Amino acid sequence: MSLYPVRIAGTGSFLPGPPITNDRLEAILGPLEKAPTKVQSFVENLGRRMLDRSGVQTRHLAIDPETGDMTHTFASLAEAAARNALEMAGIQPQQLELLIMSCPSYDHSTPPTSTLLQERLGIQVCAEMEIHSNCSGVGKSVQVAYDALRTGRYQTALVCYSQLSSVYLRSCYFNQAKMDKVHAALRWILADGAGALVLQAGTNGTPGHEVIGTFVESVGAGRPAGMTAGGAAADLVRAERQIPQLYMDGNHHLWQDFTAVNDNAAPLLLEGLLRFTKKLSIPTDSVDHYVVSIPTLQLYDDHIPAFLDRLNVGREKIKFRSARVGYCGGSATLLHLDEMVRTGELKPGQLAVVHAVESSKWMTAGFAVRW
Numbered sequence: 269m270s271l272y273p274v275r276i277a278g279t280g281s282f283l284p285g286p287p288i289t290n291d292r293l294e295a296i297l298g299p300l301e302k303a304p305t306k307v308q309s310f311v312e313n314l315g316r317r318m319l320d321r322s323g324v325q326t327r328h329l330a331i332d333p334e335t336g337d338m339t340h341t342f343a344s345l346a347e348a349a350a351r352n353a354l355e356m357a358g359i360q361p362q363q364l365e366l367l368i369m370s371c372p373s374y375d376h377s378t379p380p381t382s383t384l385l386q387e388r389l390g391i392q393v394c395a396e397m398e399i400h401s402n403c404s405g406v407g408k409s410v411q412v413a414y415d416a417l418r419t420g421r422y423q424t425a426l427v428c429y430s431q432l433s434s435v436y437l438r439s440c441y442f443n444q445a446k447m448d449k450v451h452a453a454l455r456w457i458l459a460d461g462a463g464a465l466v467l468q469a470g471t472n473g474t475p476g477h478e479v480i481g482t483f484v485e486s487v488g489a490g491r492p493a494g495m496t497a498g499g500a501a502a503d504l505v506r507a508e509r510q511i512p513q514l515y516m517d518g519n520h521h522l523w524q525d526f527t528a529v530n531d532n533a534a535p536l537l538l539e540g541l542l543r544f545t546k547k548l549s550i551p552t553d554s555v556d557h558y559v560v561s562i563p564t565l566q567l568y569d570d571h572i573p574a575f576l577d578r579l580n581v582g583r584e585k586i587k588f589r590s591a592r593v594g595y596c597g598g599s600a601t602l603l604h605l606d607e608m609v610r611t612g613e614l615k616p617g618q619l620a621v622v623h624a625v626e627s628s629k630w631m632t633a634g635f636a637v638r639w
Contacts, residue, residue, distance in 0.1 A: 323565020407633025463602020
């Protein structure tokens, strides 16, 4: 079987609303006036310190500051990023044969959000898929598209990732009486945004921007979940415990095991990078840019020495990139890559490895591109 080279024809990203400074974050998300006293004290006494240590100066949230309503859905965030990628690629939405969308949740339980994105883009007929995942969703989506294009099944594909963290973070979402410090702290970490890639299969000799490999790995068997959000089928098994009871217990809240993330996320990301580059026979020191998911400057500073040592690279090759946009979960690596492309930081001929770790059940995934 002949395998076709696959190239990135366009990158795109989108950040909703104006940048929000740290001192306005609580006002935009809404007050926690009904939270337990210990949670309110935590916010008042440690909130500023955590925000300062995060290294994030501004972020974007899909929230109307006047009404508190959401300004975007998963599909509309993805549409804006997709149109930017399509514009760079110089193609119309109707030319897409395959559309893959990944997101940590969905606009409706059914139909799939990927079909809603298809409709928003005005595509009458295409193959579409939705991949339910958090931070590893980009790598998973690119792998599916890459394999489909390499074999000639399709010629042109769109990959999108949409992050709408604020739906879980607004004060109106919580049963505040059931909040703990983790629920409050997540409001200072997560942000909204979307990223997109247009991928095309070409003939041998197609110049530049070639995807040279992908990597997807789950190492979560036997490990407790590092991030959870309730409200789906597993929480509704018992007839006497349905949505009202879930809300009363606060089991619909987004929660993260911060200790596990601090201890495991960076090492698993590093091990994934080492296995990825070994699989592709790429010397780690030959990579020009490692575009990775690092949510805070504190985590970066704590773990970067191990990355530099094991990858045998300088700090300039693996940067903390979330200072102006916050941590946009699964869309983070595509947001960073798009900025690198549009500013010229990613130069022709350079090799970039785009990789993320997901704490929900401990997966890593990514792709490598020779620009």
